[in-house]
Amino acid sequence: MATDLALSLVLGYFLGAIPIGIFAGRAFSGIDPRNAGSRNIGFTNVLRVAGKAAGIVTLIGDIGKGALAIYLARVLIGPAAGDSVLAAGAAAILGHVFPVFLRFKGGKGVATALGVLLAAEPALGGCLVAAWLSAAAIWRMSSLAAVIAFGSLPFWAWLFHATVPMAAFATGIILLIVYRHRENISRLRAGTEPKFGQRSSAQGITISP
Numbered sequence: 513m514a515t516d517l518a519l520s521l522v523l524g525y526f527l528g529a530i531p532i533g534i535f536a537g538r539a540f541s542g543i544d545p546r547n548a549g550s551r552n553i554g555f556t557n558v559l560r561v562a563g564k565a566a567g568i569v570t571l572i573g574d575i576g577k578g579a580l581a582i583y584l585a586r587v588l589i590g591p592a593a594g595d596s597v598l599a600a601g602a603a604a605i606l607g608h609v610f611p612v613f614l615r616f617k618g619g620k621g622v623a624t625a626l627g628v629l630l631a632a633e634p635a636l637g638g639c640l641v642a643a644w645l646s647a648a649a650i651w652r653m654s655s656l657a658a659v660i661a662f663g664s665l666p667f668w669a670w671l672f673h674a675t676v677p678m679a680a681f682a683t684g685i686i687l688l689i690v691y692r693h694r695e696n697i698s699r700l701r702a703g704t705e706p707k708f709g710q711r712s713s714a715q716g717i718t719i720s721p
Contacts, residue, residue, distance in 0.1 A: 517596055520585035524600035527581050528607025528624055531614060532573030533558040533566075540566035546614075554619035556654045571623055578604050578627025595677035601628030602681060609692060620692040622658045625685050636672040640665060652707040655696035662689045 533553035537545045541562040545553050548561035555574060559567030578601060585600035586593045608624040610616040626644070630637030643664050647657035662685065669682045690697070699705035 516588040516590070517585075517599065520581075520588045520597070520600040521603045523584055523588075524581035524603035525607040526612075527577045527584075528604035528609075529611035529613055529618070530573075530577060530607075531611060531618070532577070533570040533619065534614075536566040536569040536573065537562040540569070552619055553614070555623055574608065574619065574623035575627035575630070577608065578624040578629075579631035580604075580627075582628055582631035595675055598628075598632060598677050598681045601625075601632055602684065604628060605685065605688070609688065620658070621685075621688055622662075625662070625689070633673045633678075636668045639668045639672075643668075648708075653700070653705055654708070655693050655705060656700055658689060659693055659697065662686050 531553050533545050533555070537543045537558050543562045543566075545551065545558045545561055549557045550560075551557070553570075555567055555571040558570040581600045581604035582597050585597040589596060605621045605624050605628060607618075609618045609621045611618040622644075626637060626641060628637075629640055640661050644657045644661035647660040648654060651657065665682045665686055666679075669678050696705055
């Protein structure tokens with residue numbers, strides 16, 4: 513089992529490290545998201561600079577990476593997998609945030625973390641997606657929606673999957689999400705974080721839903 517777990521961790525990391533946003537941006541608009549907008553390879557920036565099609569592909573791909581990491585871990589480890597699959601999910605998220613292919617400069621981990629949780633515990637993941645969509649609809653800011661949604665993760669974890677491994681996973685993911693959104697949080701506090709459809713004065717870009 514130890515060997516299978518180690519293999520699932522390696523596969524999870526390299527799955528997460530696949531830069532879907534770069535491939536989608538180049539394929540649909542010829543734009544490398546690292547050279548435009550906020551220069552992030554995640555869904556929000558790809559949507560801004562490369563269009564809806566590229567954004568949707570990036571979102572689905574990044575969610576899929578996390579879900580696939582969980583699926584492969586279950587296949588490799590077998591019926592005894594249990595919560596050990598969360599380690600593979602964490603590896604996929606770290607791969608997305610710190611991809612070896614991009615000198616460890618990746619996305620913010622939101623979509624991949626959602627994919628992990630949807631695959632590991634569908635009810636929990638579904639509630640997290642609902643929290644993100646609700647916050648995004650009310651405040652129309654992707655970053656704020658992510659922070660609020662993942663801030664609610666301990667409650668959903670307690671409600672649906674109250675185990676020590678899930679608590680550890682949830683704590684680590686919240687800390688990582690907040691860390692990766694630290695600049696957004698600073699702009700939120702200053703009242704300068706752009707909403708969907710607004711132009712960012714700092715970046716000179718239009719954010720489209």
